[in-house]
Amino acid sequence: QVQLAESGGGLVQAGDSLRLSCAAAGITFSNFAMGWFRQAPGKEREFVAAIPRSGSSTYYADSVKGRFTISRDNAKNTVYLQMNSLKPEDTAVYYCAARWLQYSINDVQYRYWGQGTQVTVSS
Numbered sequence: 001q002v003q004l005a006e007s008g009g010g011l012v013q014a015g016d017s018l019r020l021s022c023a024a025a026g027i028t029f030s031n032f033a034m035g036w037f038r039q040a041p042g043k044e045r046e047f048v049a050a051i052p053r054s055g056s057s058t059y060y061a062d063s064v065k066g067r068f069t070i071s072r073d074n075a076k077n078t079v080y081l082q083m084n085s086l087k088p089e090d091t092a093v094y095y096c097a098a099r100w101l102q103y104s105i106n107d108v109q110y111r112y113w114g115q116g117t118q119v120t121v122s123s
Contacts, residue, residue, distance in 0.1 A: 001025075001026050002024075002025070002026035002027050002098075002112045003024070003025045003026055003114075004022055004023070004024050004025075004096050004097070004098060004112055004113060004114035005022065005023045005024075005025075005114055005115070006020060006021070006022045006094065006095065006096050006114045006115065006116060006117040007020070007021050007022075007023075007117060008020040008021050008117060009094060009117030009118045009119045010118075010119065010120070011120045011122065012086055012119075012120070012121055012122070013121070013122050013123075014086060014087055014088055014121055014122065014123050015085060015086065016086050016121070017082070017083060017084045017085075017086065018083045018086065018119060019080060019081070019082050019083070020036070020080065020081040020083065020094055020096075020117060020119075021078055021079075021080055022034070022036075022078060022079045022080070022081075022096030022114055023076075023077060023078050024077045024078070024079075024098060024112075025077065027098060027112065029074055029077040029098075030053055030074045031053060031100065031101065032053065032098040032099060032100060032101070032112075033050060033051065033052045033053055033098070033099045033100075033101065033102055033103035033104070034050065034051050034070075034072060034079040034096060034097070034098055034099075034103075035047065035048075035049065035050040035051075035096070035097045035098075035099065035103065035104070035105075035107075035110060036048040036049045036050070036070060036079075036081045036094060036095070036096055036097075037094070037095045037096075037097060037107050037110075038090075038092035038093065038094045038095065038119075039092055039093050039095070039116075040089075040091060040092040040093075043092075045095070045107050046061065047061050047105040047106075047107065048060070048061055048064055048068065048081070048094070049061070049064065049068055049069075049070035049081060050070065050103040050104065050105060051070045051071065051072050051079065051103065052102070052103045053074075053101065055071065055072045055074070058070050058071075059103065059105065061105075063089075064083075064090075067083065067084050067085045067086075068081060068082065068083050068084070069081070069082040069084075070082075079096055081094070081096075083119070086119075086121045087121060088121045088122065088123045089121075090119060090121050091119060091120050091121050092118075092119060093116040093117065093118050093119075094116060094117050094118075094119055095113055095114055095115075095116045096113075096114045097110035097111075097112060097113045097114070098110060098111060098112040098113075099111060
């Protein structure tokens with residue numbers, strides 16, 4: 001059974017930092033590209049960041065570029081999202097997702113999803 005479990009969300013103030021983690025089980029983690037997506041109330045789910053299997057490159061939405069960093073540890077089956085300089089508009093439920101082999105910025109191309117972790121940024 002495949003499980004992706006996010007953790008690390010919370011309530012912070014604007015300008016603070018958070019580090020999200022997503023631990024994977026039931027898959028050969030190194031065969032999957034990983035992505036982070038988020039969904040704010042009343043909005044569609046949107047791409048945040050992605051990292052290919054090797055972790056040799058990273059991809060970001062323009063809205064988070066320079067503030068967020070995605071990374072992975074294949075030995076720990078875990079992907080991370082370091083979020084710095086948080087803004088109120090970053091408030092959302094954050095989801096990690098796994099896609100076989102190739103990364104994508106399109107959420108419908110990801111096979112496995114976590115339950116999400118809430119991030120709330122107060123002004």
